[in-house]
Each structure stands twice: as C-alpha cells, then as structure tokens.
Amino acid sequence: MGEILVGTASWTDATLIKCGRFYPRGCSSAEARLRHYAEIFRLVEVDSSYYALPSIRNAQLWAERTPDDFVFNVKAFRPLTGHQTPRRALPQDILRALNLSADGAPLYAYTLPPEIVDELWRRYLAALQPLKDAGKLKALHFQFPPWFTAKRSNYAYLEEVRHRLTGYLVAVEFRHESWMTQERRDATLAFEQQHAFVNVVVDEPQGARNSIPSVWGVTNPELAIVRLHGRNEATWNLKDSTSASDRFNYDYSDEELAALAEPIQQLARSVVQVHAIFNNNFEDQGQRNGQTLMKLIGGVRRQTRI
Template structure:
C-alpha cells in the first residue's frame, strides 16, 4: 500500500486508561498488539527511544502481527544527542563506562568503542523485524538543541553509515534546518544520503517547532508525524506524561486538509507512513481511523 496510517505506540498509558479503544479482554501487551494490528497497518515503536530494544521483543512483535504489518522504530535516545540517564544503558556498557558524576550522559561522553557496541546491539534488535519484512523506517528525532551546521550534517551521515541498508527518516525540532535560507540545502543533503524527511504537523511560532515541508527525499519512504496543534501545551512544564503536551483532537475538516498533501506525497515516493502522535486518550487512534476513511483505506 502506498499510504500506511497508524499511531505512535500501542501501549500508551493514556490510551489504556481511556478504555475507548481496546476491548475489555485485551489486557496484556500481546493481546493489545494483536487487536491493534486488526485496525491499522502501521505502528511506531517509541520504547526503543528510552532503552535499547531486545531481539526477543522484536521477535514477539513480528510473530504477533499479520503479514504486511509495519513497525517504524524510534532510534535510541543516545544516538540522537538526547540526554541519557546512565541507568538505561546495558549493565556491561554502564560498567565499562565507569563512574559517572553527571545525571545524564550524551553521545560525546561515551567512548567510540562503546558507541559502536551500542549501535551493533541496536541493529541486532532490529533484525527480527527486518527478516520478517516488517521493519519500516528507523526514526531519528533530533532534539531542539540539534541545530543546522556542519557537525549536525556529519552526525546524520554517520548514523546513516552505521545503519547502512536500513531505511532512515529524520525529524528536526529546531527551525534552523527548515528555515527559508537553509531548507533547500537540508533537503538536498537528505536526498544525497537516501534519508527520508519527516513532515510534521505541529504548533508554529516556537524555536522547537518546524514548518510542514511536504517534500520526499527518499525514493523508498516519507514519514508524516502529526503532533496536534495545541500551542498552549507545546512547551508545557511539569507534565506528568507526554499525553498532556499532545492533547489535541483533529477535526474532520483538518484531516481533510491533510489528506490532499499526503496523497501528493505518495506520488513522489514508494510509501508514505502517517503517524498520529496526539496521544491523549484515544485521540490518535480515532483520528487515524478517520483519516483512513477519508483516504479510502480499509483497516
């Protein structure tokens, strides 16, 4: 299918607590994934951002979903330059790193040989999905302090080299990458390296928000991530969960406006992956089903 629609995670606490999507008998992660896969052809794994995924879990995901189902997997947080608490690192890596006086470590703090080992394990965890034909894009969502410049380009190219053979997609969260003066160079760079550009729908007017640039940069995949349009909560402080930040339900009219550029994007690449990240309650699942209806896509 040229357009796959799904949501970010199938186990979000706000979704489960809402009791608006899963039937009462779907009580375990396995049962929820099996049910989810009857409604949507795509899901984004976000747990891989917080800690390295395991081969066992990936194998279970592949076995519990039908043929043709697709998993997009978020990159481990250390690889994208996010702050990483040492306790989320594998025990042997943490031991090899030695005493850490800081609350968080960053990519630059970890010796090269340990970084390469982490990359190897990440690739290994992706292997069951890839061998099952169910691995979609590996999403690199860079932090707001990852700004346009030589070091940024070099790091993205390094990520692409270390995951050669995988489909990568990059989401920027600093406007310098896609401002009018830099957008053409950014897109050309992604095209040169065969990396998919992530089109975002999100509140505008913040340094950590970027405009929606409806361009495909990979012949294989483009990703559209819909974060909602709640400007009041975009940079909310002290939230108990990400659901509070992305508390937004798209209207049918707003979804209809998005349907046209999504169709156009699908003419420029082999597949478009549309991921709803408005993860308050069952909003993402509701909007994903509504958009599928507007685009004439069956569950």
C-alpha cells in the same frame, strides 16, 4: 502510485489503556493488544526504543503477533540522536564498564568512549534483526533534539548515521527551526536526498524555535513520513510534564484531517509508500484520528492505493 499507511506512535500508552475506548473488554495482555491494534492499522511506530534499547525477544514477538503486511518504524535510542540520557537507561553491564552508578547526571554520547558508542549502535540494530528478517522493519526514525542545529558538525553526524546504517531506511525529523527556514530548506532537502534520508513532514505547533513548518518534500522514492503531533501550542513546551501525553494532547477535527488528506495523497504520487503517524497520544486521540483519516483517503485498515 504509492500506498498510504496510517498508524500511531505506540500502542501501549498508559492513558490509551486506561480510557478503555480502543481496546475491547478483556484485551489486557501485551499480545492481545498488539493483535487488536494490527486488526485496524498496518503500521505502528515503536516509541519505547527511544527510552531504552529494544530487546531481541520483544522484536521477535512483535513480528510473530502481526500480519505479514504489517510494518514497524522504530525510533532511535536517545543517545544515538544526541539527547541527554538518564544513566538508568543504559544496560547495567555498560554502566559497570564505565564505572558509573545508575544515579547521577544524565549522559551524552559525545562524553562516552567510542567503543561504548559503537556497542550501543550494535545492540540497537541487533535487537531489531527479527523485524528485519521478517520484512517488517520499515524505517529507523531519528528525531533530533532542539539543540541539533543546521551547522557543519551536525551535517557530519548525519553523514556518520548514514554510514552506520547502510542498507536501512532512515527517517530524519528535526526540532530546530534552522533546518527548514525559507533560505535553507532547499539545501536541507537536497542533503537528505543526496544521502537517501526520508524527509519527515511534521504537523505541529508553530512559532517556537523547536518547531519547523510542514515541508512537503520527498527525498527518498521508497518512503515519505508525515508525523502528526497535534497543534496544542499551550503544551508544546510544557515544563515538568510527567508523560508525553501531557505535551501532545490534541484532538484533530474532521475538517483538519480532511485538509491534511489532500497533501498526503499528493505525496503518494511520488513514493512507494507514505506513512501518516499520529503522535497525539492522550487517551485514544491518535487511534480515533487515524481511523478518520483512513476513511477520508478511501479505505479502512488495508489502506488505499491512489
């Protein structure tokens, strides 16, 4: 029977800090906030690594400031998932090597020289080595863009990702409906299983082409991930939002969380560990919902075995 860990996507969102409800008075430093968070949860997803390469120093501090049984899932740096990347997100020396300024049109990995792409991969993994050495790096999370559809070239890229990340747990989250249609979902799960990818079960608004249904399939016996984005259809494709909290503003009701608890517990019967990650991140929504879910599955912080 697997262990269920609950956590949130990030612990430093601006609206979370500003609301003043999760962090106690005086808990204002980076160290204090992470230590407080880790008193309540055993899991966190690092979201900042999508926007910029993580640093070795930060990863070392994260390892030092959390208990021995605390784990991190880390999102992939955006060009590694095919997302458009502002030039300012790239390290200065790489911009110089490309003879580019920090201003100008966003870049895509396929437009970069292969040696630059290789270097981005190298730096991403090197930065996470302190977490890996400490036994606290659980999964690398690859969230692909809506234009990453179920076609041959993208299957080939997934195979490349698997090859580059031998020895790592790699979670895959799709944002195009083609991967999980009734006709294709079995083939998608079979491909994930063949390549030891962790299937990411999503809870998110439905009906858009960049939405997929909740497919409660296990493709790696080590881990299953349930990522809860909220169900706010009005903001799912919000244009010109200034922060992620604008899009993922949703407060799960106790009834909704109770309905989710049962299939999450069923997943735990097939894997060593289940991660339930709340990505609804306006103010303290994710932290409150996460603590409610922990109570529903039978425990607090040191989650439950079922």
